[in-house]
Amino acid sequence: SCSQTPGLKRSSHLTLEELEQREVLVLGLDGAGKSTFLRVLSGKPPLEGHIPTWGFNSVRLPTKDFEVDLLEIGGSQNLRFYWKEFVNEVDVLVFVVDSADRLRLPWARQELHKLEAMSMVEMQQELGLQAIDSQREVFLLAASIAPAGPSSEEPGTVHIWKLLLELLS
Ligand SMILES: Nc1nc2c(ncn2[C@@H]2O[C@H](COP(=O)(O)OP(=O)(O)OP(=O)(O)O)[C@@H](O)[C@H]2O)c(=O)[nH]1
Numbered sequence: 001s002c003s004q005t006p007g008l009k010r011s012s013h014l015t016l017e018e019l020e021q022r023e024v025l026v027l028g029l030d031g032a033g034k035s036t037f038l039r040v041l042s043g044k045p046p047l048e049g050h051i052p053t054w055g056f057n058s059v060r061l062p063t064k065d066f067e068v069d070l071l072e073i074g075g076s077q078n079l080r081f082y083w084k085e086f087v088n089e090v091d092v093l094v095f096v097v098d099s100a101d102r103l104r105l106p107w108a109r110q111e112l113h114k115l116e117a118m119s120m121v122e123m124q125q126e127l128g129l130q131a132i133d134s135q136r137e138v139f140l141l142a143a144s145i146a147p148a149g150p151s152s153e154e155p156g157t158v159h160i161w162k163l164l165l166e167l168l169s
Pocket residue numbers: 028029030031032033034035036037046047048049050051052053054073074075076096
């Protein structure tokens with residue numbers, strides 16, 4: 001409601017529409033068990049076979065304090081493209097892995113890692129920077145517009161600008 005006072009959202013006199021929302025994203029390879037997980041959580045029996053989710057599948061589960069929205073995005077190859085779009089929009093990511101599917105575990109691992117940005121160490125390895133042995137100096141700097149780290153308030157772009165000035169002067 002419009003008259004709601006900020007900070008009082010968790011009082012015990014909430015009406016249903018004022019209940020807070022929690023968002024959970026459920027990802028994993030096709031057939032990993034995402035839809036089954038959502039069904040079982042909503043008190044439905046699991047299905048026998050694997051019926052692929054072509055798009056999204058969601059359930060809303062009310063709890064005492066908030067409503068939990070669980071959103072599954074299908075795991076088929078063409079849908080994995082969309083996974084990344086949602087990861088930063090949710091409170092929790094559940095990544096479902098089929099423990100019996102040994103063969104595809106590396107794929108699951110790869111898809112999970114694709115959801116995260118690479119660390120600087122990983123970037124250095126992936127780009128093979130340590131293998132560049134030319135006369136050039138090679139720098140790898142984080143150019144994120146976000147602050148460069150807990151120790152620094154400045155965005156990474158400022159660091160790069162400073163380095164550029166240093167190299168050019
Ligand atoms: N034995 C066993 N089978 C399971 C378990 N969880 C899921 N399954 C089976 O594995 C299959 C998984 O199917 P879904 O839950 O539809 O898989 P999904 O991850 O939603 O797949 P997509 O929607 O295609 O991405 C179904 O046949 C389930 O019956 C489990 O814990 N144990």
